[in-house]
Amino acid sequence: MKTTKSFLYWQWRTIFVTMIGYALFYFVRKNFSFAIPGLSAEYGITKTSFGIIMTLVTIVYGLSRFLNGYLADRTNARYHMAIGLLLCAIANYAFGFGADISTLLTGETSGPQFTNMMVMIFGIILILNNFFQGSGFPPCARLLSHWIPANELATKMSVWNTSHSIGASIVAILCGYVMGTLGTNMSANPEIVANIATNLHINMAEADRMQSVLESAAHMGAWRWCFWIPATIALCGSVFIFAFLRDTPSSVGLQEIHTVNKKGKESGAEYKAFLSKMVFRNRLIWILAISNFLVYIVRFAVLDWGPTFLKEARGMSLSGAGWTVSLFEIFGILGTLFFGWATDKWMQGKAHRTCLFCMLGVALFMTVFLILPQTTPVWLMIVVLAMAGFCIYGPQALIGIAAANQATNRAAATANGFVGLFGYASGLVSGIGVGIFVDLMNKVNPEKSWDYVFMGMIGVAILGVLTFSAMWSAKADGYGEEN
Numbered sequence: 001m002k003t004t005k006s007f008l009y010w011q012w013r014t015i016f017v018t019m020i021g022y023a024l025f026y027f028v029r030k031n032f033s034f035a036i037p038g039l040s041a042e043y044g045i046t047k048t049s050f051g052i053i054m055t056l057v058t059i060v061y062g063l064s065r066f067l068n069g070y071l072a073d074r075t076n077a078r079y080h081m082a083i084g085l086l087l088c089a090i091a092n093y094a095f096g097f098g099a100d101i102s103t104l105l106t107g108e109t110s111g112p113q114f115t116n117m118m119v120m121i122f123g124i125i126l127i128l129n130n131f132f133q134g135s136g137f138p139p140c141a142r143l144l145s146h147w148i149p150a151n152e153l154a155t156k157m158s159v160w161n162t163s164h165s166i167g168a169s170i171v172a173i174l175c176g177y178v179m180g181t182l183g184t185n186m187s188a189n190p191e192i193v194a195n196i197a198t199n200l201h202i203n204m205a206e207a208d209r210m211q212s213v214l215e216s217a218a219h220m221g222a223w224r225w226c227f228w229i230p231a232t233i234a235l236c237g238s239v240f241i242f243a244f245l246r247d248t249p250s251s252v253g254l255q256e257i258h259t260v261n262k263k264g265k266e267s268g269a270e271y272k273a274f275l276s277k278m279v280f281r282n283r284l285i286w287i288l289a290i291s292n293f294l295v296y297i298v299r300f301a302v303l304d305w306g307p308t309f310l311k312e313a314r315g316m317s318l319s320g321a322g323w324t325v326s327l328f329e330i331f332g333i334l335g336t337l338f339f340g341w342a343t344d345k346w347m348q349g350k351a352h353r354t355c356l357f358c359m360l361g362v363a364l365f366m367t368v369f370l371i372l373p374q375t376t377p378v379w380l381m382i383v384v385l386a387m388a389g390f391c392i393y394g395p396q397a398l399i400g401i402a403a404a405n406q407a408t409n410r411a412a413a414t415a416n417g418f419v420g421l422f423g424y425a426s427g428l429v430s431g432i433g434v435g436i437f438v439d440l441m442n443k444v445n446p447e448k449s450w451d452y453v454f455m456g457m458i459g460v461a462i463l464g465v466l467t468f469s470a471m472w473s474a475k476a477d478g479y480g481e482e483n
Contacts (some may be wrong), residue, residue: 007254010246011147015156017245018140019163021081024237025136026167027174027230028088032095032126033305034175038183038223041216043099043115044199051435053123057130058300058427062420064134069141069417073410076251077139082242084135085234091129092231096224098122141400141416145409146248149257150477151344154351154401158340161397162333169329175226176323180215183222187214278407278478279415284352287471288403289422291355294464295395296423298362298457300430302328302389305438305453313450314374314381324382331386332393339394340401349405349476351398356468358398361391363461370454395464399423405477429460 039045072080094101102118103109140160148156186192197204197213204210249256279285302325310321335358343354365388372381400416407415434453441449 004254007249010249010252010254014143014147014245015160017241018077018081018143019160019166021085021237021241021245022136022140022160022163023167023170024234025085025088025133026164027171027237028085028092028129028227028234029133030168031092031171031175031226031230034172034179035095035223035226038179038216038219038221038226041196041199041213042220042223043110043118045115045119047435047439048432049119049435051432053119053126054300054431054435055427055433056123056431057126058424058431060127061130061133062422062424062427064131065138065420065424066134066417068134069138069413069415069420072135072138072142072413072417075139076247077143078242078245078247080135080139081245082238084132085241086238087132087135088129089231089234089238091125091132092227092234094125095122095129095227096231098125099224137400137420138413138417141404142409142413143248145404145412146256150405150479151349153405154340154343154349154398156340157401157404158336158343158397161336161340161393161400165329165332165336165393169326169333171230172326172329173323174229176321176326178225178229179219179222181219181222182225183219185218186220187217189217192220193217275411275414278411279418282406282478284406284471284474284478285403285415285418287467288352288399288406289419291352291395291464291467292399292419292423293426294460294467295355295359295392295399296426297429297460298366298388298464299392299396300426301434301453301457302385302392305430305434309450309453314378316378320378324385327382327386328389331390332396335390335393336397338390339398343398343401350474351402351405351476352468352471352474355395355398355402356465356472358391358394359461359464359468361394362388363458363465365391366454366458366461370451370458395468405479406474408478 036050040047040050068080068084098118098121099109101121102114105121106114106117108114144157144160145153193213194204196216197210202210202213204213246252310316310324316324339354339358343349343351347353365384369381369384369388372384399419403415403419404412437453438449441452
């Protein structure tokens with residue numbers, strides 16, 4: 001089709017508005033991992049409990065993305081996305097009052113009953129929050145496949161895919177700052193210091209580890225602001241989406257870019273048959289789904305446990321851990337842009353081939369990080385972990401692009417929802433799996449518990465290389481196969 005100035009304006013407006021909107025979904029999703037160290041210190045909530053919660057919410061999010069994928073292919077993206085972000089903001093306001101709600105229900109301010117109730121409250125709110133989070137990506141996947149031609153999708157959607165890295169990196173800096181500066185200074189209270197040391201399984205005679213205890217005591221209650229501040233930003237973002245986002249080209253009087261769009265209102269049976277062929281019985285979509293499961297294990301292991309790992313295993317401050325995870329995301333942005341461009345430039349749009357090389361890179365840099373000695377300068381550890389981020393965000397972005405192209409724009413959101421379901425099922429490994437494993441290893445060999453986690457992540461990356469190799473010879477897209 002002939003690209004007009006008006007079409008380009010609306011195309012880039014759609015890209016940028018959805019980028020900002022989706023970045024803000026991460027403000028009220030990845031903030032929880034930065035509250036974990038504070039909650040562990042103040043209330044003694046175990047890694048296993050957090051792992052169970054993470055597993056539940058990632059599975060719920062995967063199911064929600066799948067359901068919202070089907071819904072997004074049939075509804076207006078403007079309303080779908082704006083309402084979803086609004087509900088996430090409300091859920092995060094509720095997070096900040098988690099301790100107050102537990103006190104109201106139990107009549108206590110501490111103790112096992114109070115803590116167990118608080119864990120249950122957080123679990124319920126997190127499940128609701130992640131169910132609402134499922135309305136973030138599917139509307140975007142649908143819109144972008146309607147606004148961007150297939151031969152430009154890898155490059156332009158890679159630009160768009162930086163949105164979650166931008167959101168996660170900014171919220172990492174923000175929450176790292178919050179946890180390191182806000183809250184009430186109770187470090188002079190020996191009872192509170194002793195309680196935190198007990199919660200963190202730290203012997204008060206260990207002077208080097210007591211610094212971590214004193215840091216936590218100096219910022220009591222800061223975790224609440226990890227929820228309230230991002231929630232306020234997301235609330236404003238919901239209004240922004242509603243004001244500036246529109247739906248498909250035809251909704252603003254422009255021509256659709258693919259002839260497959262011209263089929264009009266089809267019957268339910270006809271559309272289900274199309275979905276069955278292009279998504280649920282499509283061998284390539286299944287390979288992408290399994291690959292996504294492996295990619296997300298590595299990605300979530302770093303994002304969800306990164307602040308805790310860097311604090312406990314590498315001795316970083318919470319503020320420093322925030323900057324490190326932020327750099328992981330920033331390098332992820334660069335990787336997303338580079339591998340998207342490389343896919344169109346050198347791989348003729350065959351995103352699955354690029355993903356194979358990305359997973360090789362992940363395995364390499366995770367191995368280097370593992371073998372670095374404890375005396376390694378902090379800047380070098382950060383660079384190596386950031387390079388792993390550079391590589392892991394290639395397939396994280398490109399799998400969605402490949403799924404959209406293979407299923408065509410008529411089923412792009414459904415295909416992404418299906419692939420995403422597998423990706424977020426990875427929480428069974430990266431959430432509860434890691435949580436239980438670290439708690440068990442802390443009883444046996446606390447100094448090496450996180451090393452074994454990294455070994456597992458390296459093995460997962462190698463499995464990812466093998467799965468992507470299974471579709472090496474596949475075409476770049478499914479247009480022409482839909483009839």
